[in-house]
Amino acid sequence: MNTILRMVSISKYFGTLAANEDVNLEVKKGEIHSLLGENGAGKSTLMNVLYGLYQPDKGEIFFEDKKLNLRSSKDAIDLGIGMIHQHFMLVPVHTVLENIIMGMGKEKGLVIKEEKLKKEISEIAKKYGMEISLDSKVGNLSVGQQQRVEIVKALYRGAKLLIMDEPTAVLTPQETEELFTTLKIMAEDGMSIILITHKLKEVMFVCDRVTVLRDGKVTKTIDTKDTNELELARFMIGRELMPIERKQEYKVGEPILEIESLSHEGEKGEKSLNDISLTVNSGEVLGIAGVDGNGQKELAEVIVGLMKASSGTILLDGKDITENTIEEIVKMGVGYIPEDRHKRGLILDFSVSENLILKDYYKKPYRKTLFFDFNVINKHADDMISKYSIKTPGRHAEAKKLSGGNQQKVVVAREIHKLPKLLIAVQPTRGVDIGATEFIHQEIIKAKEDGAAVLLISTELSEINYLSDRIAVIYKGGIVGEMDKSDFDENRIGLMMAGAN
Amino acid sequence: GTQPKDEAPAAPAAPAASDDGGETTSTPEDSGKDYKIVLLLPGPINDQGWNATAYEGLQMVEKDLGIKMEYIESVQQADFEAVFTDYGSRGYDLVFAHGTQFYDAAVNVGPQFPDTFYMVINSEEGQEPNVGGIGVREWEGGYIAGIIAAMNTDTKKMGAIGSFPFPVIAGTLDAFEAAAQRIDPEIQVTKTYVNSWEDIQKGKETALAMAEAGSDVIFCSANEVGLGSIEASKTKGVKAVGYISPQNEVAPGTVLSSVTYNTPGLFKGTVQQLIDGELKPEGVSLGWADGVLDMQWTDDIGQDVKDAVYEAIEELKAGKIENPYKGE
């Protein structure tokens, strides 16, 4: 196998922060190469440099033995480098077709020849098993489908090297599996792939080689067959990972959340929740497994009052909260880790300390008469930062300056710290590195042991399995099965998630 | 932008015999031609109307009397006092303020600077010791325009456009109507306001609408807006009466004739009084009798119209006609 890409001694600074320092990366033709590293290690930055979005401050890139001078991603695309970004680069109000062809005027002509383009695209999509409806608005698609749009977008441009930044973070096991099958077909076709993921199992399963980054520097490049998950974790975080033992028996308390025949209709009248009944007791974790887009978000938002139920009742601690506002529900002691931390969970322009009081800002002791008591607020922030080991330049740093994993920690800290009666956690570790994942898991378990009722909604079966005491599966807005932890069977649940009974 | 202002110039102040040496401000002895005179304009100097004619006055003073006058334009209402104070403290001999709206500020500042004379154009008041006013009976112009218009209408409908319902403007429109109805009581005059001095398109559309509703002579007292109304008259083949500036050439064949203001002469006259030490802190009101108003005739005008106009002018001069506008 010959080398298709060599990045030599790449350095990239943001201000005075070295996101990449003297990084070397070599990718061979037809290989699937993994890039590993904690949140903020510099993976996305390195890839953005490769894709021409960032100009490196130092270093050289050789692609197919030619030295590159990338001025924009246009240059990279023209050379056959494709990239699927961590945060999808799709325009929600455009159709799938428009998203795929945008920016291709030079190649495809000024006037959009819809029929011809559709035919070409469908062919490619079919080849890799990724059919999608080209006329749908992307904003209406599930995350998994959006992922496909991204891949087809890259394939249609004729990528020789495809960069995928955390593509599996939001996929179900089945979707992940499908994706990996596709990736393997691509690799066999001679395409090279750089895969960024926080899931070591996936790395071991699909990748040929791994390069590990830590604090912007390469700590190791190694063949997957010569290593194992534990060793990779050590390269990444510089210490051993010690999975905590989970007590299998648990003490169930009073019912906290009781949902009775709950339904919800979307804007166009479609049923997004269909007659759901559930109970979560104090001291237990009820895991909701399911493919993304099957009503998970609606379930969480209806409970907390962000959306209105069309029928059914929700009892919290025995009191009917179906008609209550979110404000009232929050006050009753419901903690909520939302699926999308950027949209809901944080005010990105607020500082860390401000974000940590987002739900309690008007309460004592943060407030003295009409004014804030900044001594208390600052101390609270410092406490949280050290307790949850949030990596931040300081409590005054704006939340948007934190890496994704650390942003997630801020949300988790805020929601768990208050000792909620009910904790709703949606995808609590999305995009978070293994160290932080481990930590967040511990916190959820601690909350439960302190008596919280926890409703865990996750597309990741390993997470469901690891944290839940009971498991329910959601499909097309309805609960299609419920089981105890002891009956956990990944295959069976996977099938239920896909709609089979 | 143009500021609220009153519309109309005046002419050489009446010779008015000077009484005893009382409170005249400039000292005739040292008239070594070193006068410091400034003209304050409420709007931009090339507004094709009120301010522009004042600028002509400034040029005439320079040409005929050899005295260089300064000017500043677009003075904001909020700055009137500050500007008066500034020129007062810098020892100016004469400050022309081109619009009644300056009057209050002049009265407030005046007493602090007895060596400066403040002359407020279009004010019919003055105040001891050093604020004078030259009011122009603009309505007398409107009256003559009304006669010209009335003798050229077939439809017996005509339109009169004003900027803001200021007394001078409203009076002008009212006089226009009164004169027209004196010629023929059946004549209807549509009066509208556009709340602008410069929205030329609105002027045009207003006049077009008037013409479409049957008016066949249009008259407008609102600076640039007037140009719009003339353009509309041209488009619709109806007639217009020019106003303030000699506007016959703007649209030959459309403009019947123009009633013009001899603003330049008014400035020259006042400066002459300054030189002669005859400035008086009082208000005067000038009209046809004082040569402030004038006619620019076109060849299309028949002798009968001219006769009627001259007859009316004589009556106005004699004070036989009253201003129809009585305020709100």
Add this chain to the structure above:
Amino acid sequence: MKDIFNITFLIALLSASIRLSVPILFAALGGMYSEKSGVVNIGLEGMMLVGAFAGVVGSYFTGSYWIGTIVAVLSGMLIAALFALITVKIKINQIVSGVAINLLAVGITSFFYRALFGITTVPITVNAFSPVSIPILSDIPIIGEILFKQTALVYIAFILVPISHYIFYKTSLGLNIRTVGEHPMAADTVGIPVEKVRTACVLISGALAGLGGSFLSLGQFNMFVDNMVSGRGFIAVAAVIFGKWSPTGVLMASLIFGVADALQIRIQMSGVSIPYQFLLMFPYILTVVAVTGIVGRTTSPKALGTPYEK
């Protein structure tokens, strides 16, 4: 009042509405290009003013109003280039940049008018457009009178609507513009040069606003007077939002504004006892009502107003 609401009145009203809406339509179409690419353009007013002035200058020196119009377009683009430089490249807040552009335009048009023509009491007049009757079409009863006896620029304005629609929704160029306005980062990742697209769109907005200005000075008149745009650029800004950022919407918005203004003038003349100031308010209040009742929750381009930074 009695004989006022007949067919001639209607024809007159609608032709007036068209004349009144055309300058707004030009500028609003321009504003739409700019806003679709993510740049708020409050500077339309100033760009129109520059166009109005440059059109007269061009016609004055060449004797050709068509050349005057071209000069207007180019001058609109020139001042738009400055706007693009400061908003797209240097990334100064777009709203305050627009305010500054308006201030600048008032200054330079007045300055150069005086520099070229001196201070006049009667404005310099130049060759200008006169109405062109379109054969056959202009003979259609009523419609012909309203639509097909206008100046050439009016036809251009209306033709620009379907052309813009085609560009935005049927060409890759339009797709690129929309992408840049919705999600500049995504545009960047597929190789669309965000800043170039925005600059181009701002230049187009300057060109069209310049045309709108020249419609005033050469299509409606044959002269330039200070500040002759009198707020129409701000109305155009509103028309873009009101028209929901679509060419047909912008057309409707401009027409509604034109009708309201034309109607206002006529009601005032009909001698009703409503104080005229309330009639003058009417088009503005109507806009508010329309924006509230018809448009509702507006879906602006997502990235509108935010400079793109990597």
Add this chain to the structure above:
Amino acid sequence: MKKFDIFQLLKILIPIAAVFLALLLGSVLLLFIDVNPLEAYRYLIFGNFTNKYNTAEIFVKSTPIILTGLAFTFAFRTGLFNIGGEGQMFAGAMAAVFVGLKTGHLSPFLTISLSLIGAIIAGAIWGLIPGFLKGIFGSSEIIVTIMFNYVALYLISYLVDKPLRESIGFYPQTDLIGKNAFLPYVVPNTRLHIGFVIAVIISIIVYIILWKTPFGYRLRAVGFNPDGAEYSGMSIKKSIIISMAISGALAGVAGFTEINGIHHRLLDNFSKNVGFDGIAAALLGSANPAGVVVSSILLGMLQTGSNSMQRGVGVPANIVSIIQAMIIILVLAGNMLRPKLELYMRRKEKVIE
């Protein structure tokens, strides 16, 4: 220590350089019309400081700009674009005049307080309506506030034409408000009235509200991320309406200072463009109250300075607006480019160390 100084210095040096550049560009025009730029600029810069009266004028001018600037700032910080400062100022002025006419006979403290309250309420209503339409129907506040500027303008025109026309019924303007309703002067023999002090105090209050209270926290949270604010239990609609009302109230106070401090009566088109100057001041001052005060004073200085330049050497008004526009553009451009320059210097320093 040394590093710190350089960057602090840049903050001052860059705007000065920007102004200098703008003047340099302006001097081309001045030379074109045969005015000596050096002399013109001597007036522009030092003209205000020749006597107490002119110096005080700077603050007189800046007073309403501070207030409309704060109005824009308040809305901006809470995620809204209030282009309607001008109209809200007019609304405040209408109320201030009305109160001043009706209660001018009361004690100064009482009548002035009532005028202020009236202006606050009227401005708040003029901001609240667009806020309400935005909150409930989602109507663009940019459009509605622009439209409301015109509506207020014509409303004043109506008031001074008909119901509030001066009692002798001549000019379309109101009578003078009662003497007791005049704002007291703070420096004798100048026009500097207490409105300036009020504006500065209000700017401090605005700062405190926005950054030191839970109330302001909430409004800002909604501004930055409505979804996040909603999630945490805040009502977006209520916040939008409250923010716009407060923003309008601030501009309303500008109407009060202009009427009770300067004009003492209502007239058409008074203090034109102050609303737009406020937007410029807010953004020049990085939308924070202290910055607004400083940049409003700078704009005030620029305006009085250019008046004095006009008076001193006869520079026409159009060049003045060109120079003003250039100064705004170049100072903001300097602000934008400063971080890049700093970064460049920092990195250099790092390499050297």
